[in-house]
Amino acid sequence: MTSFFDVLIGGVFHACVLFLVAAGLQLVFGVQRIVNLACGSFYALGAYFGITAVNWAGAHGAPPWAFLPVLLLAGVLLAVIGPLIELLLRTVYKRDEAFQLLLTFALVLMFQDVLRFFWGANPQQLGNLSMTYGKVTLGEVSFPTYNVLVMAASLAIAVVLGLFLQRTRYGRILRATAENREMSEALGADVRWIYTTVFTLGTLLGTLGGALVVPTAAASLDMPVELVVEAFAVVVIGGLGSMRGALVGALIVGLTRAAAISFYAELEVLAIYVIVIVILVLRPAGLFGKPIE
């Protein structure tokens, strides 16, 4: 039973972080039709910057309990790179998908060395700060309270994002633009501005995910490319462009990974990608995606 709960908690925690990145990916794909390979780079950037921010705050006398707000703030601040990168992407909106994909691949290569330049090639860690908030004990199993806080934060973000997209005026405009760009432009929506905000929001979700995960995992230069592999699996399982899909896909990937790691570690990524291929064969549009062709 203990191992079952370990898998469950570990899996859901991982799923919550994955959801943030995948939601960013979905938002950008849904509205801008760009598959952003650099989402993993934003995530890693959030992680590294989070470490720096917490260390800086610690050195300036911030109490240890303040590190979660500091991480959140670091993730939010980093989103300023979003509009800058969107300016670059603007040059290829009218081009074939192959070129858009390649441009984000170029960003992956460049970010790899930006990280190396600022933080060096060695993996970095935040010590065991995640224990600052103590532990939660449920029967026989116990886990850091921090993990619960991250899950709560991620869930809160999911709810806010859902309300924003479904209930607000701007959310409706975003969804209309995702549905039909020309029509919403004709009806007076400022599509240029929408693209900037959407991409910034997508970036924000990525950097926030990275900042929140870093107390529990080391930040390394492999982080961006490894995360893309999982985030891709999430969006394909859930269906490209669907927020609900991102949530369900993240849970499937997170739980599968946690189960594979604890029972048969060889199957970690393999199991995830077997699911991806089965889904693509049976339901090419994913669980919640719109049918293709």
Next chain:
Amino acid sequence: MSGFAAAAIVVLAALPYVAPPYYVTLVLPAFAYAIALLGFNLLFGTTGLLSFGHALFVAIGAYGAAVLSSRMGVRSLEVILLASALAAVLAALPVALLSVRYVRIFFGILTLAFGMLFHSFLFKFYDLTGGDTGIRVLRPTLLGLDFKALDKTQFLTGPFYYACLVLAVVLGFVMWRIVHSPFGLQLAALRENPRKAEYLGVRVRLFRLIAFLISAFYCAIGGVILAVNTGQADPELAYWTHSGELVFMTVLGGFASFFGPVIGAFTFIFLKSELMGLTEYWRFFLGAILAIIVIAFPRGLMGLVKDGWTMLTGRARKPTETVIEPTVIKRTAIEQ
């Protein structure tokens, strides 16, 4: 065009006698990628399908060479090439059967998924594949000769170099014939307008499938050369970033032109080696170059050369060549 190709072959054949061994060994991976990309571009440039997982087949070639030479005692390069390439075609069959049902971004994601599947198999199943260190590749024999008198560099820059040159020329010629055959023209037709091509009797999925299998064959040959050159087959060869590099090289040289991928392979290899010598941050500059190519010169180096040639001579391209030039740089008005 054939004049340029002949001149290039003569220069490459003379290279081991004039250039220092370091540069000669650099040409070997360039040969490998040139062959792999000629196949890759049949799928990308000619058929219009962007695969983000073709490193899978390069890795199959490399691991084929590794398993055959160090586990099964097969040392003949000819046998290794043929067996690895056939293995890649066999592996490509199920992948292609599933993937060619889709186009555009879904095709790219599905191929990426298969590539990652194979990578994690190579990476995690230590007993079978040697895990992250991979498997050693032993020196092969050429036409039954084992060249015992030569040391490693002499072998690579001597007999093996010429074997690769011959392979590149022969496979390049075969690909030229494929692209310019009725089959190749039908591939180009179904890229431009699949529905219309289907009305005209092109068997769209079958043709995409065949193009996929041929590209896997070429990629595996490239993989064998890469592995023999480094003496090692490792899982990184199958990673998605390596697939990305294949696309990078193709676009760098120019995917719209037959020789573009070859130019791209040579340019990329030398650029990367020079940059690595200059700075620790070579990835940044490679990424920046890719971004500039994508934004400003989508037709790659060959596109630049062609535009320059047209400006100098005032002569437009021959109409026969325009048939092969894809129009995919701009999104079509009707989203398929």
